[in-house]
Amino acid sequence: MAEITISLPDGSQRSLPDGATAITLAESIGARLAKAAVAAVVNGDERDLGDSLPDGAQVAIITAGSDEGRHVLRHSTAHVLAQAVTQLFPGAKFSIGPAINDGFYYDFELPGGRTFAEADLEAIDARMREIMKADQPFVRAELPAAEALQVFADQPYKCEIIERVSSGAADSDDAGEIGSGETISVYRNTPEFVDLCRGPHVPSTGRLGHFKLMKVAGAYWRGNEKGPMLQRIYGTAWASKTELEEHLHRLEEAEKRDHRKLATELDLLSFPQELGGGLAVWHPKGGIVRKLMEDYSRERHEKGGYQFVYTPHLANANLFETSGHLGWYKDGMYPAMEMDNGTYYPKPMNCPMHCLIFGSRQRSYRELPLRLFELGTVYRYERAGTLHGLMRIRGFTQDDSHIYCTEDQLQDEIASLLDFVMSVLRAFGFHDFTANLSTKDPQKYTGSDENWDRATEALRLALEKYGLEYKIKEGDAAFYGPKIDIDVKDAIGRTWQLSTIQCDFNLPERFELEYVGADNARHRPIMLHRALFGSVERFFGVLVEHYAGAFPTWMAPVQARVLPVAEAHQGYAEQVVEQLRSAGLRADLVDANDQLGKRIRAAKLEKLPYVLVVGDDDVAHGTLGVNPRGGEVERGVALPEFIQRVQAEVASDLRS
RNA sequence: GCCCAGGUAGCUCAGUCGGUAGAGCAACGCACUCGUAAUGCGUAGGUCAGGAGUUCGAUUCUCCUCCUGGGCUCCA
Numbered sequence: 001m002a003e004i005t006i007s008l009p010d011g012s013q014r015s016l017p018d019g020a021t022a023i024t025l026a027e028s029i030g031a032r033l034a035k036a037a038v039a040a041v042v043n044g045d046e047r048d049l050g051d052s053l054p055d056g057a058q059v060a061i062i063t064a065g066s067d068e069g070r071h072v073l074r075h076s077t078a079h080v081l082a083q084a085v086t087q088l089f090p091g092a093k094f095s096i097g098p099a100i101n102d103g104f105y106y107d108f109e110l111p112g113g114r115t116f117a118e119a120d121l122e123a124i125d126a127r128m129r130e131i132m133k134a135d136q137p138f139v140r141a142e143l144p145a146a147e148a149l150q151v152f153a154d155q156p157y158k159c160e161i162i163e164r165v166s167s168g169a170a171d172s173d174d175a176g177e178i179g180s181g182e183t184i185s186v187y188r189n190t191p192e193f194v195d196l197c198r199g200p201h202v203p204s205t206g207r208l209g210h211f212k213l214m215k216v217a218g219a220y221w222r223g224n225e226k227g228p229m230l231q232r233i234y235g236t237a238w239a240s241k242t243e244l245e246e247h248l249h250r251l252e253e254a255e256k257r258d259h260r261k262l263a264t265e266l267d268l269l270s271f272p273q274e275l276g277g278g279l280a281v282w283h284p285k286g287g288i289v290r291k292l293m294e295d296y297s298r299e300r301h302e303k304g305g306y307q308f309v310y311t312p313h314l315a316n317a318n319l320f321e322t323s324g325h326l327g328w329y330k331d332g333m334y335p336a337m338e339m340d341n342g343t344y345y346p347k348p349m350n351c352p353m354h355c356l357i358f359g360s361r362q363r364s365y366r367e368l369p370l371r372l373f374e375l376g377t378v379y380r381y382e383r384a385g386t387l388h389g390l391m392r393i394r395g396f397t398q399d400d401s402h403i404y405c406t407e408d409q410l411q412d413e414i415a416s417l418l419d420f421v422m423s424v425l426r427a428f429g430f431h432d433f434t435a436n437l438s439t440k441d442p443q444k445y446t447g448s449d450e451n452w453d454r455a456t457e458a459l460r461l462a463l464e465k466y467g468l469e470y471k472i473k474e475g476d477a478a479f480y481g482p483k484i485d486i487d488v489k490d491a492i493g494r495t496w497q498l499s500t501i502q503c504d505f506n507l508p509e510r511f512e513l514e515y516v517g518a519d520n521a522r523h524r525p526i527m528l529h530r531a532l533f534g535s536v537e538r539f540f541g542v543l544v545e546h547y548a549g550a551f552p553t554w555m556a557p558v559q560a561r562v563l564p565v566a567e568a569h570q571g572y573a574e575q576v577v578e579q580l581r582s583a584g585l586r587a588d589l590v591d592a593n594d595q596l597g598k599r600i601r602a603a604k605l606e607k608l609p610y611v612l613v614v615g616d617d618d619v620a621h622g623t624l625g626v627n628p629r630g631g632e633v634e635r636g637v638a639l640p641e642f643i644q645r646v647q648a649e650v651a652s653d654l655r656s
Numbered sequence: 657g658c659c660c661a662g663g664u665a666g667c668u669c670a671g672u673c674g675g676u677a678g679a680g681c682a683a684c685g686c687a688c689u690c691g692u693a694a695u696g697c698g699u700a701g702g703u704c705a706g707g708a709g710u711u712c713g714a715u716u717c718u719c720c721u722c723c724u725g726g727g728c729u730c731c732a
Contacts, residue, residue, distance in 0.1 A: 105727095118661065217727030218659025225729045229659055232727070260725090264667070273663095273705070273723050329732055349732060383657055384723095386730065478732065502732095529732090566689040592689060601693035615691050625691065633692055 004055035016053070023049040023203070026061045036063035036239075038072045038207065039200040046072075048140055048200045062200075064239035074099035076138065076201045077128075077211050077237040081106045083193040084127035085233070089114070094195070095157035095221060095230055102247060103211075103236035107219055109157070109228065116216040116231045124233070125213050135206030136189040140199060148184035151194060157221065158196055210244040211237035254492060259544035260389040266549050266557075266606065271389075278387040278394030280537065285557040288586070290540060292555045293428075294375060296654070297399050297533070300424055306373035306401060311353035313377060317343040322510055323352040328479075334379050350376035351504075351529060354402040355511040358525075363515040368525065369405035369413050375536065376400045390541030397536040403528040404513070410455065410526055414462035414484070414501060417530060421486055421499045424532050427654055428543060429552060432489035435468050436497075438476035445479050447505030455503040455526070456482040480506035490546040498539065502529040550607040550629060554650040560587045561603045562624075565615035567592045572619045576612065576639060583643045587612075600627065610646070 002018040006025060016025060022040035026033045026049070039062040040047050042054075046062070053059060062068045078097035081104070086092050089110050097106030110116070143151065145166035152158035162184055187201055188194040202208060212235060219232040238244040255261070263269050268286030271279065282290060298308070317336060320326035325348060326333070334346045347353070354372045363370070377397040386392050405413050422433055437459055440452045459482055463470045470484075477483055481503035487495045504527040507513075514522045533539035543551070553559055560580055564573040573589050580587035590599050596613065603611045613625035623636045 115659065215726055216660055219728045220658075223729070225658075229728075231659075234727080271724085277723060323732095325732065332730085332732075351732085380732085383730065385657065385659095385728080387724090392731080480732085563692085564689095565691050568689075594690095595688085595695060596690055596692065598694050599692095604693055611692075613692060617691085627692055635691080 004053060004057075006053055007056070007058045009058075009060045018055075019052050021050050021052055022047065022059060022061060025053065025059060029061075033061060033063070036065060036069075037061045038064050038069045038202045041068075046200045048138070049203050051140075065243075070237070070239060071099045072200060072202060073208060073210075073239060074104040074237045075197070076205070077208050077235065078104040078106050079138070079187065079189065079195050079197070079201070080128050080131050080205055080208060081124065081213075081233060081235060082108075082195055083131055083189055084124050086193065088120075088123060088127055093155055093157055096161075097195075103214070103234060105219075105232050105234045107157075107221070107230040107232045109230050115218075116233065118216060121213045121216065121233070128211075128213075129209070131189070132205045132208050135204045137204045138199075138201035139188045140185060140201075141188065142183040142185050145184055148186065148196070151186065152196070161196060208237070210239065210241050211235050212244065212248070250492070254494070254545075257492070257545045257548040258389075259391075259541040262544050262549040263390075268544070268557075269390075276394075277384060278382055278392070280390065280393065280395075286540070288557045289543075289551060289555050290536060293533070293536065293540065293543075294399075296427065297375070297424070300420070301373045301401070304371075304420055306371040309354065309357055309372050309374050311347075311350060311357075311374060311376060313346055313379070314344045315347055315353065317345055319352050319356075320345055320348075323355070323507060324510060325349065325352070332380050332382070334381050346379040347376075348378050348380045350374055350378065350398060350400045351402055351507055351527075352511070354400075355507050355513060355527075358402075358404050359511055359513050363404075363513075363525075365406060365515050365517045365523075368515060369403050369409050370525075371401055371403045373399075373401045390537045393535070393537050396538065398531050399533045399536060401528075401530050403530065404508075404515075404525040405528065406515075406517075406523070407454065407526055410503075410528075411458040411461055411465075413528065414459055415465050417501055417528070418462060418466045418468065418484075421501070421530075421532050425486070425488060425498065428539075429546060430488040430490070430498075433468060434487045434495075435463055435470035436473050436476070436485045436487065437463060437470050438473040438478075438483050438485065440477055440482065441475040441479070443475075445477070447481065447509075451505050452482065455505070459484050459501070459503065478502060480504045488542075490542065491548070494545075496542045498534050498542065499532045500530065500534065503527075504529055548607075551609075552653050553609040553646060554653045556607075556609050557586065558588050558606070558608050559585050559646065560610040560612050561606075561608050562587060562589045562612045562614060563596060563599050563603070564589075564592050565596055565613060569614050569616070569619055573614050576614060576624065579639060580643065583647070585643065585646060604629075610642075612642070 003015045004018055004020065006014050006016060008014065014025065014028060016028065022042070023034060023037060026037040037049055040049055041060040041062060042051070042057050046068070062072060064070065064073060075098065078099065082094045082097055085108055086094065091111035093109040095107040097104060145162055148162050149159055152162065165184065184196065185198060186194050187197045187199060189205065214234045214236055217232045217234065218229045221227045221230050236244070236247055238247060263286065266285060267283050268289070269280050269282045272281060275281065317326060329348060333348045337344045357372060358370065375397050377395065379395050382392055382394050387394070403413060425433070439456055445452065463484065483500055483502035485497050486499040487497050489495050508524050508527050513525055515525055517523045562573045562576050564570045570591055577587045577589045600611055607629065609629050611627040613627060617636065618624055621636065623638050624642055626634045626637045626642060
């Protein structure tokens, strides 16, 4: 019997009988590997374990515990979901069902316009487990398009995909389903159930099982708002029971830090129904944190060479005609107020007003870069279904700056901006940054190609110079210019897009902004839009989730709570509070009406940085019992020493 | 805007197959005066999101509106 030779990732080689498959290879290496195997990479392509290996192939086994392996498990589980739904809902059409982060989904159209309810998930889950127990094989076949159309004759969405692929009009969505070769690949589980798929898949459904169906949702076919709305089922799937449980646990942990939940629990702010959707009121505790954020921002901007401006919340419609926003974003603006001297709108952005300030008098090149800064509150009529706590809100405040500079200054200005951005973000406890550079959308842009190229290059060079890791997002820029967005990673590893630096060729043109150059001629400035927090509200929401409500001492609403052990210590406790406050600390006192343990518990639930207990010993010696958040109790600390420690802690938090 | 699920006391929730509601915590009062995560007893608190309809009677059933949550789409 002939033999073939296979190369492994570690460079070693193995001889196997002709016709050997990846699973035979895995078995020859070790039983544990064979057990963990779900697919293989053969000469760079992902393949099924059951495929025979060509002689001389480079082969790597994909195991369930790897990212690629989980992807295979999830995709295979999606097929099982589709089979279960088509069994339970005869006549159901299925469209696409990819693996996604942490899981998978599948989109369906149910007969008679029926929709899924959460309660259906239980039956679907049970049926899926039966299918897995039946250990159905995943059998690959490759068909010519015409034949595939017959196989899926009663599946219009599948036919649409096949037609798009065979006519060469496939996009990335389709390719994920069936690849882009000459033939259409399908995977069959039973005589009845077959699905389009590029693969690879696990050998059989028995290999699956550590999954959970999470939720049902509507989703537009091919993401088209005008197209039909399909019924989507989301699930999560993992290589082992432990992995699945860990994932569910992570979700629970994330839920505990949800800023909307913590905003209520910690009395930070609320969204009264009486106000209308997407509008918040800030309570004193949230208010002090916000004030600290804003004060810090102002201080840094002042030192950073920014000039502070203020602009009104309303403007005549003419302004937004000039800026062009009324033309592009009218649907997203609060409606017009018709007055006897014209039509007014709440402002959806600050930039046009800053342009008015620039244009209010003749400008010299000596003034550039001119950096205007404002905590500017804007109103946008976000569509009802898009609102999300503080993260997507209708009234919000931007830490907005517009920088007018010459082309020569652009690159340095951006580089120093990056420096400024990271430095400020570090003060708020973020240390892991990545960037995105968004480039021109050829379908939708204004300004000359030359300007776009130069500005994009300036942004790119600034990123390189700063040494920040970045990805290019082709075509993701706003219509008026390229931009850099900064993503930060939070305490539990989620990324948030926060800061943005955007070039704008549009507004200087529309507002006919000019400065007089050294050559005594008039020139058009380049305008940069930039925000560090983005929106103060959203940034606050991200901070709440990042810190899980336990704000660092410098921004905690109450830094220290003084608790007298008994009524006899009330007077001393009051003196302590007095001294803490004169030292600039935010302190309060809860008197001895309740038991000490109860008052400590309450303070801990409020996540205060320090609880200070004072009793007989302390009255006698001028000391405190210090109970720090997440630390050990320390008795007999002298008051001045405590103050000094906290001040040092605050100073060190803010050193960035 | 679209699909699904919701809205009951300040908070977290239970409940009513149609006869106007209950718990825990919080609040308030009294007693306890306590050294590091829940003392005991008592009191008060609700147009059951809002409106319309069906009904002898609606918090419960139907419809509409508002708001919230999960998605889709969108995000200057």
